[in-house]
Amino acid sequence: MNSIATTPSLNRRSVIAVLALGGGALVLGVPFASAQQAKRDFGPGGPKEAFKCWLKIGADNSVTVRVHLAEMGQGITTALPQLVAEELGAAWADMRFEFPPNGKIYYNRGYGNFTEGTGGSASIRGQFTMFREIGATAREMFKSAAAAQWKVPVSELSAENTRIIHAKSGRSASLGELAAAAAKQPVPTSIALKEKTDWKILGSALPRLDTPAKVDGSAGFGTDVVVANMLVATIQAAPVFTARLKSVDPAPALKVQGVRQVVTLDNAVAVVAESYWPALKGLKALMPEWESNSRAQYGMGNLNADFDAALNRTDAPVLQATGDVDGALKAAVQKATFEYSVPYLAHACMEPMNATAHVQKDRIDIWIPGQGHTSVVDGVSKALGVDPLSIHVHRTFLGGGFGRRGEDDVAIQAVLIAKHVGRPVKLIWSREEDIRHDFYRPAAKMRMTAALDANGMPTALDIMNACPSISMRRFPEAIKDGKDMSGLAGFGDSPYKIANSRMRYALVDNGIPVGYWRAVNHTQNVFFREAMLNELAAKVGKDGLAFRRALLADNPRYLAVLDAVEKLSDYATLLAPGKPGTKRGRGFALSNSHGSIVAQVIDITVGTDSTLAIDRVSCVVDVGIIVNRGIIEAQMESSIIDGLASAMFGGMTPKDGGMAEGNFNEVRFMKLAETPELRVEVRDWPDTPPGGVGEPGVPPGPPALVDALAHATGVRVRALPILKQGFNI
Incomplete structure (x- = not known):
């Protein structure tokens, strides 16, 4: 057997x-x-x-x-x-x-x-x-x-x-x-x-x-749901996080043809109509008044001050410590300190947030493109005070998830509106509502001090991690003594052989809602870890990939991945010169998460006007056991594009207590013409359980990209996104 x-x-x-x-x-x-x-x-x-x-x-x-x-x-x-x-x-x-x-x-x-x-x-x-x-x-x-x-x-x-x-x-x-x-x-x-x-x-x-x-259009997504006697609603929540609705005059919306009702919630106003467009038109006609809130002036200056203060805390708890970090730092031949930061990121799922609800006397039906049906049942049960067994959740396809659709907020809103109206209601958020009322990938800032021996290899890492907690809102019991252990991602499971390490964690609680994003905390921490290792390699005059070999010398599975990506990317061959005046660079990064290992090599060209072109990404993934090779390849390609987009364009801007960005003209993703050649090799490893594939390909792209930029231009980007650091595309 x-x-x-x-x-x-x-x-x-x-x-x-x-x-x-x-x-x-x-x-x-x-x-x-x-x-x-x-x-x-x-x-x-x-x-x-x-x-x-x-x-x-x-x-x-x-x-x-x-x-x-x-x-x-x-x-x-x-x-x-x-x-x-x-x-x-x-x-x-x-x-x-x-x-x-x-x-x-x-x-x-x-x-x-x-x-x-x-x-x-x-x-x-x-x-x-x-x-x-x-x-x-x-x-x-x-x-x-x-x-x-x-x-x-x-x-x-x-x-x-x-x-x-x-x-x-x-x-x-x-x-x-x-x-x-x-x-x-x-x-x-x-x-x-x-x-x-x-x-x-x-x-x-x-x-x-x-x-x-999906080709013939018969696949049912959440927005495709049609229920007899159904109305359609759209909603506007308070522009300031945690603010409440004070009042709203429904008359302007009710004058719009097709509008049936205006429904007020604790922190939002919804317009219910025969279809989406009159509902949206009616919503735009309203002038809701929101209660004042102490957060109403919160912006980037406050954000930077909060993170800087957290990074400089002297009483921050230790998440994990191994060896004698202080002793290794004192004995170091060389020391180097680096600071890196990443912004909040929106999910921006292509299918807008939506849910359809029908509230009857003895049962509630909910149609939702969701990742968490248990959370929907629990949330609706608590919001309405009903028996969970009376709640029927109907599954649909999802037009993107990435962690956002594991939340219960949209379902609760839909149920409350449907109960008020007395008819089935499909609630559809606008794109602006989606982007400005997300549960964002947390911003983070990290300071790392490394000790190096006479051979230029790291003997110790002293890490300070300033980051909001993704667990505090939904799993407060997981936070003890100010510690969110998910902050260890990328370091607690690091494969590198570094004898002494310590991570302190400063929880940043600034009221901006955060949640699970694709690859969760590995997206921040692997960027920090791999960018730091690439800088250390450059500091001691070593190649980044060779530097990893030395740190993984006793790990044949990882070494096999390095061998494979070196071959796939033609790593030993110098990059061909670009057009006159351009500069070319190659970067490397490695990630391990969810039971899989991913290595990526990125080749780029930088023009005379600092225009960045990503030419090729070579990716090797070891998933343990391969179930469907084609699906794995597709997931790696998708992950690469998500990772690169977040590195180049990603970033939400706190402004006036909310977020400034509201649509795809402000929250950019990669266009087809900007997408590089993608080479993907899928590998297995004997007697190893299957690893995950939906997320592990996201984290290595950003650090490999900034490494390539450094090799091309001599500039080390330590704060994402790249296009805010003097480059363009």
């Missing part, structure tokens, strides 16, 4: 039950002791949902897998069915997927099985073993059914192309033909998962199952 697992193997008798449905189908679900337990564990659907929660194999030979995690472009509606298909022996053309309702059974095993959340690059890591076991369990039940019909030993049977085959007699039958009989078989007490050497589907770049629906 294959022993690779990322979570403890589940007791399949607590997870899998069997039901033969009309029409001859086999369904794998979950047993329950009572209807009440079923309702508690499976949500409002209760017993009806329990018996069809994971897998259905129809008489037509279709294999439908219930995907309980959010599909936001990362390909989970393909990767999870791929796990099942491999063990079941199904042909890819027969695979289907569908979204289930909310319920405890659909908790993400990668999150410790406590929430219906999708994020943290945990989907495959958390479900890898479980979904293979579901497929293997069904396979053995079909084999048992065929063995009983054909009176042959189970050991002589195999599963392939959605058929059970008896090679000795030449007989075979489709799973659809055997479904009714298989449903009567007992659940096997033990199963063997396939060895990696026998995989035919896993590791392949199979076509995505959601592509046809």
